[in-house]
Amino acid sequence: MDSVTCMDNVVLCTDSYKVTHHHQYPPGTTNVYSYFESRGGKFPETVFFGLQYIIKRWLVGQVVTKEKIQEAKEFYKVHFGYDVFNEQGWMHIVEKHNGHLPIRIKAVPEGTMVPVKNVLFTVENTDPEVPWLTNWFETLLVQAWYPMTVATNSRAMKSIIAKYLYETADNMDGLPFKLHDFGFRGASSVETAAIGGASHLVNSMGTDTVAGLVMAKKFYSCDMAGFSIPAAEHSTITTWGKSGEKEAFKNMLQKFNTGLVAVVSDSFDIFNAVESVWGKELKELVMERGRNGGTLVIRPDSGDPPEVVVKVLDLLGKNFPITTNSKGYQLLPPYLRVIQGDGISYETLDSILSNMEKHKWSADNVAFGCGGALLQRLNRDTQKCAYKCSYCEVNGEGRNVYKEPITDLGKKSKKGKLSLERDDKGVLVTIQEGKGSPEKDLLVPVFENGKLLVDQTFAEIRQRAELPLVLQAKKEQKQ
Known part of the structure; x- marks a missing residue:
């Protein structure tokens, strides 16, 4: 047949x-x-x-x-x-x-x-x-x-992020882009990714799951339901070699010299990358790009998320000018943000954000990428x-x-x-x-x-x- x-x-x-x-x-x-x-x-x-x-x-x-x-x-x-x-x-x-x-x-x-x-x-x-x-x-x-369960799960995660934004940020304008769909490769099929990806987009506007965008357009009359940005993966960094990590980072800033760009930075030593490479060797380039309207989004991708996210923020805060918002929480300059894309789920979000709050960092500093826990770790x-x-x-x-x-x-x-x-x-x-x-x-x-x-x-x-x-x-x- x-x-x-x-x-x-x-x-x-x-x-x-x-x-x-x-x-x-x-x-x-x-x-x-x-x-x-x-x-x-x-x-x-x-x-x-x-x-x-x-x-x-x-x-x-x-x-x-x-x-x-x-x-x-x-x-x-x-x-x-x-x-x-x-x-x-x-x-x-x-x-x-x-x-x-x-x-x-x-x-x-x-x-x-x-x-x-x-x-x-x-x-x-x-x-x-x-x-x-x-x-x-x-x-x-x-x-x-x-789709119902993905949309419910996604909304519950969004609700956690919204709570911390409400408590620690001056506004909630960035909420639609705080939970990004990384789940395409972890879904059981293209159709699953399409259905789940569209379901997440009921609550969000951030996604890398192209199939979900196509479904929203075809079945729900939405020309473009979500958006993404240029971003590095480990292969596009590690092919430069360990000694070439700085040049790999620099290449990202120069090839994408305006707007948002995300760079995975834990290929070898996330803390050295943040403190020495981004915070010192490429600091002027990061700030110059910021003056042209650009934003660098640093992505740690391993380790214990609550601990790693706060440590990355603390290291960035040592080398870049931070401010305190109206609610008393620290905020990186607008040209610098962090995205945590490893170990994210409904169960882990609160521990990350509560640790940030404890260390006086606003939730507005970070976004989250979620894959299997968003689209696949569910059943009837x-x-x-x-x-x-x-x-x-x-x-x-x-x-x-x-x-x-x-x-x-x-x-x-x-x-x-x-x-x-x-x-x-x-x-x-x-x-x-x-x-x-x-x-x-x-x-x-x-x-x-x-x-x-x-x-x-x-x-x-x-x-x-x-x-x-x-x-x-x-x-x-x-x-």
């Missing part, structure tokens, strides 16, 4: 056991209604993001054809050892709906912060002949866990994401559906048709068993019968996901 064809065939994009499920629903079933939620996990709330990508990539338009059905029929016969595939059901979709999927998806707007244990989207069939279709697409739709259980049936109709009778395993009540599912509403205190809550108010429901129809109903832009999503602390700081600045 042609692997490219396989990867574009929705009739093949499901778990094997779902191929048999059309035989398993009660006779007379005409409607199956399911929902997706985060049942808990590492973070108490989630940034909902990424469903639009899945819809546009897999569901919009004529996605079912006779050729794809035939391909799937032959494949599943070999896979199971006999013919169990629902050819008739899929042919019905081609003949009655011209290959457009008769399902309806309602979802909370992307970028919305939703406390865990709340519905995020619902799915149901719109043709009573294909009730099995709702959960056929569980496999694809649950993959929303990944990070936020305990699940897709469950909560309602069906059998022989014209509606049934609330749920599970409640005595061995794990944390997996208890919701009942009936659901709505997401704000209570009297403004807190998002899920109303079950069809008792919600349609006027208050925040779940919006985004897909129906093969058509995308809402095309959300990256700008809208970013606005919804912004930190309250950032909005508060902007308000204070205006006063």
Whole structure:
């Protein structure tokens, strides 16, 4: 089988056991209604993001054809050892709906912060002949866990940085560029990097993951979602030899003689590089470049981050003119900054920034690069994401559906048709068993019968996901 064809065939994009499920629903079933939620996990709330990508990539338009059905029929016969595939059901979709999927998806707007244990989207069939279709697409739709979890993780890291900027800096203007995505090479595939990279950009404007930029442009109408700067890697420094490190650094300043440039400086001895090479031998060149609007960003890339970052700042402070800001914290001159790109994660950020604060260094002096911990060190259980049936109709009778395993009540599912509403205190809550108010429901129809109903832009999503602390700081600045 042609692997490219396989990867574009929705009739093949499901778990094997779902191929048999059309035989398993009660006779007379005409409607199956399911929902997706985060049942808990590492973070108490989630940034909902990424469903639009899945819809546009897999569901919009004529996605079912006779050729794809035939391909799937032959494949599943070999896979199971006999013919169990629902050819008739899929042919019905081609003949009655011209290959457009008769399902309806309602979802909370992307970028919305939703406390865990709340519905995020619902799915149901719109043709009573294909009730099995709702959960056929569980496999694809649950993959929303990944962009959602990356966006949530990224925002949580941004929140830590924002807290220290608020406490130790004169303003928070630099926050969009304080957490830079270094994760492309550590992702499991180009598609993973694209999805994860775009998810991080919901919260940030700094990235080296080009695939994420392409995804944001193609699926979320954003011409350019993020930015980067010229930067050295170890090979472009070490090829000059240990004795040539100074010349390698000098070359970076001269070839990129204005704007921001980042130079990895720990190839041999980070402290000597900072104190002697940058702080003495190339000091005048660094300052001259600064007078022309340039900024050198020094990158340590090894050692214990809280200790190394503070020591690098202290050494720079010995050789370059530092100032004290309005909050009493030290600030390097505007032509000099540090980026820590090794060992960065949600768990380590606070220790680095708290040590800087302890030594009276403003968080405005540093940016952070994050790779595996940003895009890869996550799984579906990070936020305990699940897709469950909560309602069906059998022989014209509606049934609330749920599970409640005595061995794990944390997996208890919701009942009936659901709505997401704000209570009297403004807190998002899920109303079950069809008792919600349609006027208050925040779940919006985004897909129906093969058509995308809402095309959300990256700008809208970013606005919804912004930190309250950032909005508060902007308000204070205006006063």
